[in-house]
Amino acid sequence: MIHEILLSLSGHPSPLLTSSHDDPTSILSSPEKALLKDLAHLSNLHYSLRRDTQIIVDKHPSVTCQAVATSIRADILGAFQRKILEVEEGVLKRDAKWVGGADGKGIGIVPLTSVVGEFRPWVRRLEWLQKSIRFMKGKTGAQTIDYLVGECRTGYVDVEEVALGLVRTAEMAWLRLCSGWVLYGKLPGFGREDFFVQRVGGSVEEYELKRELLPAFVSNATAGSLLFIGRSLNHIRVKSVSRGISPELDLVTKHLKELSTVQFPINSANFSRVIASIRLSLSQTTLQKLLPTSKVIEVLSLLRDFFLLGRGEFANALINEADEKIRSRWRRADNIGYEKRDGLSNIVVKEGEVSAVLSRTWAAMGSLQGRHEEHDEDELLELARDLVQLNIIKPTPSKPTNRIADTPFATLLLSVPVTLTMHIPSPLDLFLTSSDLTTYSAINAYLLSIHRAHLRLTDLWKITTLRRDHPAPPGPPYGSSKSGKAKTRVLRERARERGLVMRNVWATSSAATFFLGETEAWLQGVVGESWTGFGGWVGGEVSEAVEEGDSDDDIWISAGKVAASHPHDPQTLTHAHTRYLSSLAHDLLLTTPSFTNALYTLLQQVDRLVGLVYRLQSLWLAMDLESDEGVVDAYLDLGREEGDVKAELRVVCGVVREGVRGVVAVLGRDVGGDAGWSEDGDEVDEGEDGDGKAYIPVKVGRVDRLLMKLDFGGWFDDGVGGGERDDGF
Incomplete structure (x- = not known):
């Protein structure tokens, strides 16, 4: 038995x-x-x-x-x-x-x-x-490790002993998989779907971190370091032949010795220290050859100039070319017979035309550069030609990070949603990520749409016949005759009536122009101050001459000179750059949907106002030809269409005024005086350098300063100009 x-x-x-x-x-x-x-x-x-x-x-x-x-x-x-x-x-x-x-x-x-x-x-x-x-x-393996760690605290000594043994086994197996990635940048051959690093879309160079596949003892900062180390080793392997950079066996041995100091069960602080040591060792040796500070400063300057409107001529040229493309599409639609028109398909811009808009923008930039006396080659402009792209946004675009509102500012430049983006060449993708570019694109569309509306409004004053028109008498002898004097009275009466019609438009346009101009200036001030603070951190310090404004050198040039002796490792740059973008998006009020939605509606109405003004001008020109020269278009009822446009203008002017008041009200109610200050809840240690100096975004963008400027004169309180006008404004 x-x-x-x-x-x-x-x-x-x-x-x-x-x-x-x-x-x-x-x-x-x-x-x-x-x-x-x-x-x-x-x-x-x-x-x-x-x-x-x-x-x-x-x-x-x-x-x-x-x-x-x-x-x-x-x-x-x-x-x-x-x-x-x-x-x-x-x-x-x-x-x-x-x-x-x-x-x-x-x-x-x-x-x-x-x-x-x-x-x-x-x-x-x-x-x-x-x-x-x-x-x-x-x-998953990570869930199993976390479960076993928790079971070590059941209170039973025998179960705790068994659980501790299994924790050591599980963590040892996980660390073996991790060591292949940390030492050589290689994904595991077996069990890859359970590994915390995954290829993006099957790419051999793009990787993403799956936080849910990491055990609890791996902090967010350490997880970022793990991803960075493996991606960097892939770059080293790819560039080892083309740049003569050979993988250093001594470095692998050193890192292996660091990993061997990890004790089981793994302590979070000890593991973070080991991974941070490997990251800094890799950054201070091989990666400095791949990504020198000069290249970092160059691409950051490109982003500042072309995405954050640092070069105003680029923004102006892009807006002008986009408007010209839309006008040409409308002219083409007008020239097509009515029976051949197929609705909006005649004016919708296609992918090739969007690329052509950017190509003509580069050509305009080149011709503008050639007009200067000095013909030094603009290397940054040439780099932008190679990297910057203007694309139609796909139906499922990647959403920007940093809690940016999804207000569709990208739809205002052309008749389709377009985005300014950039190809990230290797090794710049060591610190510049696709999510960063998505954020830059969102900020660019936001700033560009405000600048475009401001330009279109100010361009109305260039239409001299609408702004001021006092017809002179015809020349002698007809001008001295009774019919000539009568003709003069008719022309001046017509000009007076049109001036009364435009009075409301000019008052509304002036108010909207003032609002947009002050808002744009405030936003560019936020961009400039944030960029200056980030540049000072990248360079380690900035010379006193630059800080005091006594030097004509650009701050990025001075920062680059200092940075050569105090370089930051690429992961530190990555975290600092992400914190900078998060702070900038917040300070620009892009994380406040109530403000961005109200502003977007206002910009749409401004576009509508400008379009109606140009339409009214073309109608008046046609009516003048009909009455003065006898040129008649039998297919048009100019008088009826003029009445419709004037009625719509009165409505749009009221909508624009209310839109301006609404945006200012949102600024005071939902944003407030302190909301423009930077708010960043990320872990500070993610941005720490080897000497512990973390990048801390400067506090800029006090909204109360903008509100004071907008409140000066009280133009939005009881109607523009402080009171109601007899013309209905």
Whole structure:
């Protein structure tokens, strides 16, 4: 019987333990049945554990879970099997610990209670293992590690001992996978879907971090360092031939020695220190050859000039070319017969035309540069020609980060949503990410739409015939005749009537121009101050001459000179740049949807106002030709259309005035005086350099200063100019 029990405990099914023993004729007593029931439970646990662990070893996608299951089979269940053999050996040797006195036939008696008591401590361990195995099914390696770490605090010493052993096994397996990425930049061959770094769209160079696949002991800053180290090693491998940069075996040995100092269970602070040490070691040696500070400053200057409107001539040229493209599409639609028109498809700009708009913008920039006396080559402009692109936004664009409002400013430049973006060449993608570019594109569309509306309004004053028109008398002798004088009176009366019509338009346009001009100036001040602070950090320090404004050198040139002796590692630049963009987006009020939505509606109405003014001018020119020269278009009712346009202008002027008041009200109500200050909740240690100097965004953009300027004169309180006009304004 004892041997049957031991065989059953070893995982071999036996009727002795599987039978219910409810037969009244059974020779077993009730206590013996209870003891056999306990042994049957233990046997079933052992059998199911061996079965389930084998399934995990064979089929589970996580290497970490497979390692845990293998450890359970080899170590814990192996120890249980050795315990069975120990008991069996003691019984066979008639050890007094298990064998009592002999019966009448001289056979030693083995008390069943002693056998059950010997295996009782294993019941809780195997029950906990069964629960853990069930948890691991369908879980990731990181979830398994976190679960086992939590189970170390159950309060049972034996369970804690088993859990600690499995934690060491799991973390060791995870660290082996991680070491391939940290030392060589290679993804694991097996279990890749459970690894915390994944390729983006199957690309061999673009990677993304899956935070849910990381154990809890890996902090956010350390996770970013892990991603950065592997991506950088990929760049080193790609560039090793083209740039003569060979992978340094001594560096790998040094990093391997750093990893070997990690103790199990892994301590979060110790692991962060090891990874930070590897990152700084890699950055201060090989990566400085790949990404010198001069290249960083160059691309940051490009982003400042062309995305944040640092070069006003580029923004003006782009707006002019875009407007010309829209006008040409409308002219083409007007020239097509009515029966051949197919609605808006005649004026919708297509992908090729969007690219052509940017090409003509570069040509305009080149011709503007050629007009200067000095013909020094603008290297930054040439770099922008190669990298900057203007594209139509796809139906599912990537959303900008930093909680930027999704207000569609990108739809205002052309008849389709377009975005200014940039190709990130290697090795600039070591610190510049696609999400950063998405944020730059969102800020560019925002600033460009305000600048465009401001330009279009101010261009109305260039239409001299609308702004001031006092017709002179015809020349002699006709001008001195009665009919000539009558003609003069008719022309001047017509000019006076049109001036009264335009009075409301000019007042509204002046108010909107003042609002847009002050807002744009304030926003550019925010951009300039933020950029100056970030530039000072990139360079380590800025010369006193630049700080005091006594030098004509650009701050980025001075920063570059200092940065050569105080370089930041690429990951530090990445985190600092992300913090800078987050702060800038907040200070520009792009994270306040109530403001951006109200502003977007106002800009739409400004476009509508400008379009109606140009339409009214063209109507008046046609009416003048009809009345003065006899040129008649039989297909047009100019008088009726003029009335419709004037009525619509009156409505639009009111909408624009209310829009300006609404935006200012939102500024005071939802934004407030302090809301323009930078708010950044990211971990400071993510931006720390090797010497612990973290980038802290400067506090700029007090909205109360803008509100004071807009409130000066009270032009939006009771109508423009402080009171109601007799023309209805």
